[in-house]
Amino acid sequence: MQSDQTKWNLKYKENPAPSEPLQLLTQYIPKPPKNAKALDLACGMGRNSRFMRDCGFYVESVDISDFAIASLQNESNIKALCVDLDCFSIPPNHYDVICNSYFLERRLFPSIAKGLKKGGILIFETFAKSEKQSQNAFASDSAHLLHKNELLRAFLDLEILFYEETLIKRTKDSNSSLALVARLVAKAT
């Protein structure tokens, strides 16, 4: 959506994005097989893309923010594409790793699972809905929050290697608060 692009371009221009990769990714990234390929969905400024590339993967990175995508254009072994994931198809049986970090498009769940090659690993982490309003990352738009066990259920056709719903410290506009997140690591069998 055009409004998402405008919103995220502005965010990235005004605030530095985190450069550390997702901890879950650093813990569970597999040893890259020959011609290893990874997909970074809604890659943002590319913290996870760069990490996967440095681990030996050729990375396809997609995001709606053309500002974020431009920042990855000259990176070796990263193919960065500006796409709207509301209408994007993931090719089946194609990736050794798929990373979905702090983005939620439920329509993509089945094609994320199918997009993994046999033995491929899914790393998925994003905000979840808490019973405590203060622990919800978005007060107004709970469509962007996972429900209890929703992520786990969505990928039960894969082998679940790790799942948790836990609180993280979140800093926004120099205020810190706790937010509930769901984390999943799963393997295509």
Ligand SMILES: C[S@@+](CC[C@H](N)C(=O)[O-])C[C@H]1O[C@@H](n2cnc3c(N)ncnc32)[C@H](O)[C@@H]1O
């Ligand atoms: C919270 S950021 C996460 C960025 C990155 N995955 C990370 O963890 O650093 C959410 C990202 O989703 C992207 N995004 C939002 N809506 C999108 C859409 N419809 N299609 C593609 N990307 C989208 C934004 O541009 C933004 O980069």
